[in-house]
Amino acid sequence: MDSWVRFNGQSQAKERVFRAAQYACTLLGSTLQHDEAAEVRRTVSQLEAHMSLTRKLLRLGNSVEALEAAKRAIHLSDSVLRLCLTISHLNRAMYFACDNVLWAGKTGLISKLDQHKWSQRSFRYYLFALILNLTRDAYELHLLMEREARSRTSKQPSSPSIPLPPDHLSSSSSPATQAMNFGWLYRQLHLVGTVLYSNPPLLLDLVKNSCDIFIPLDRLGIYPTGPGFVGACGLASSVLSILTMVHPWLKLKP
Template identity: 70%
Template sequence: MEAWVRFSAQSAAKERVFRAAQYACTLLGYTMQKNGAGAELLARIKQLEAHMSLGRKLFRLGNSAEALEAAKRAIHLSDMVLRFCITVAHLNRAMYFACDNVLWAGKTGLVPHADQEKWSQRSFRYYLFALIMNLSRDAYEIRLLMEREASGKRPKGTENGHQAQVDNGLQHLALRLRIQLRLLGHVLRSNPPLLLDLVKNACDIFIPLDKLGLYKTSPGFVGLCGLTSSILSILTIVHPWLKLKP
């Protein structure tokens, strides 16, 4: 109960719950439409999805300032690649939240003449750039950990010994691929925060790709990806040690 009280006291946690509910509605609506549900029921689910989306935007008011502060902290990181990826990701998140705030103002009638489609496309572009930076950061951290693991636990002579026994070029390539895949699996199993961040970002990236028309999927797939990433985000809030740092 105490953990739930701490969780529900955070606006970010409430936003994640609303996000999970929104994409659950997207997935449910798509599934029911495929199964021939009535138009009235589908309209109600669509309306509930819209309410959840509007509620999320309310919880995100002011998040641009938080993202800018995070960018200011990231700019002091010693690792140049991490500094670039994390800082640029936070700056894009700040712009995404700013566009999202304009959308919220337009939907609530505070700015009735706001071009909803234009601001929506802008927000998804910034969201996509932020996710690309996040995935680049994940890939960089994975590479560093794989190099560290390989140099620390696998003697250099081991791979050379295997290579000496391999005559065929394709067999040699397959051997190296198996070694790298085993190493990748070990690194991800040993680093749950990195694994969760990678899966979450990989799921999320299909959302702006679909909305921008760069890679069209289906509402059901978008709903599944959004629901999965939302649940993973909730896990990192409930268990802070699962959040990738810095």
Template identity: 60%
Template sequence: MDAWVRFAATSQGRERVFRAAQYTSALLAFSLQKGGASLELVNRLRQLEAHLSLGRKLFRLGSSAESLEAAKRAIHLSDLVLRFCVTVSHLNRAMYLGCDNLLWAGKVGLAPTLDQGKWSQRSFRYYLFALILNLSRDVYELSVLAEREARGRGKVAGVEKDGGIVSRMRARLRLLCYVLWANPPLLLDLLKNGCDIFIPLDRLGLLKTNPAVVSFCGLSSSILSILTISQPWLKLKP
């Protein structure tokens, strides 16, 4: 109960709940439309999705400043690769959230002349770059932990010295699975970023899927985010 109270007290936590509800509405609308449901019901769900999206943008006002502060802290990391990935990711997230704030102003009528299509595409590009850097950081941390575990087992680069290619690949795969299972924050972050990246790829037309895939990925990553916010020990650091 205490964890939920702390979670609900944060704007980030409430934004994640809105995000989960938004993608649930989108997934239901697509499923019901395919199932032959009434157009009125489908339109109501789509309107709900639009309202939830607008509400999320309100919760994110000012978040770009938090990302800039996070980038300032990350620039002092001792590991060069982590320093680059984390710092540049926060900078791209700050730009993405800045564009998102402008889109909110356009949608509520504060900036009626704003080209929402152009700024939306720009926002998704920054979002995509941030996710690519997040995934790069995840892969790097996984490789470092796998190397460390391999040395502890007396192996070279995580594979057996003897045996064929298939056996070495199986050994490597088992090692990676073990490392991920032993490091829940890294596993959750990798899954979350892996789900999220389909959203900007689809919106930018780089990988066309369908609304069901995008909605399912958005819902899955939202649930993972809710889990990491409510249980801080599951959040990947730094």
């Protein structure tokens, strides 16, 4: 009950719920392709549009929050995290600003607004922010993998070095070399799995950003995937966002 009260009191909680409902409508609409379902599909499409407009209303003022987050990130000691998070928050601020302009255009407060141009502009900012977030996730994963590898090395007893085969026997196509490459790949994948399993916040953030990135890629025409896939990705990332609000310890920090 305490988790639910905390979730319901957060400013972004309702926006996340509407986001999940919007992409659920997108996913549902993609499954209604029969002629006899035209009326239902039209109703779902109208509901999706209302959800989108409501979300834009709930996001009014989020640019200020993103700018404050950028001011906090600029003081991080790690240079990679400082660069990725600061620029990501600045792009999120521009994305929310464009989104606010779109809301004003859709509600008639700004007449003769080129909504397509502003929508494309907002998705470009959104895409760049997601790329930086994924870069941050990859960097965090790299650091944790190095730490885990050092920990494993320190626990293992030292073994005598194995002499390398002669040059004429160390061809990349030899069975021994291929077995070594497969063994190295297996160890790396096992290391990645171990690190992500022991760090749920990083795992959730990586999956959420990986799902989200397909949305601007589709909207910008860079990598079209269709409304069904976009709806599924948006719904999945929305559920993960709600999960991090209900359980704040699952949110990746800083």
